[in-house]
Amino acid sequence: MSALVIPGSIYRELLAQARKQAPIEACGILGGRGDRVEVFCPMTNTDHSADHFLMEPAEQFKVVKSLRAAGQRVLAIHHSHPASPSRPSAEDIRLALTPDVLYTILSLQGPANPVLKAFAICEGVVTEHPLAIEA
Numbered sequence: 001m002s003a004l005v006i007p008g009s010i011y012r013e014l015l016a017q018a019r020k021q022a023p024i025e026a027c028g029i030l031g032g033r034g035d036r037v038e039v040f041c042p043m044t045n046t047d048h049s050a051d052h053f054l055m056e057p058a059e060q061f062k063v064v065k066s067l068r069a070a071g072q073r074v075l076a077i078h079h080s081h082p083a084s085p086s087r088p089s090a091e092d093i094r095l096a097l098t099p100d101v102l103y104t105i106l107s108l109q110g111p112a113n114p115v116l117k118a119f120a121i122c123e124g125v126v127t128e129h130p131l132a133i134e135a
């Protein structure tokens with residue numbers, strides 16, 4: 001299983017968004033080709049919640065469409081955990097209905113030590129997926 005590769009510039013975008021949105025969960029879509037993330041599309045958390053997130057379907061559709069037009073696809077659905085560890089919550093698992101994408105979670109639980117992890121979630125079973133963050 002090859003690692004999902006996240007360029008440093010995109011990792012820094014994820015971090016900036018999560019810190020800006022905290023204590024609300026931030027979310028978005030990581031698009032790219034193969035295993036390599038090429039773009040982060042930040043999305044609105046329409047729940048405005050500190051412990052879950054909901055993407056606006058029309059906004060999500062627009063992102064998926066523009067990725068497709070650029071020859072890219074959705075590699076991961078991303079969100080932040082402002083105050084909890086980087087692992088899917090029971091609700092994250094329940095709402096993970098797309099088996100062919102990964103789920104990335106950026107935890108700010110330790111503000112000086114953010115943790116980004118990727119997971120495959122299939123029919124309620126969570127498997128951590130290798131992640132390579134470039135400098």
Ligand SMILES: [Zn+2]
Nearest residue numbers: 079088089092
């Ligand atoms: Zn979550």
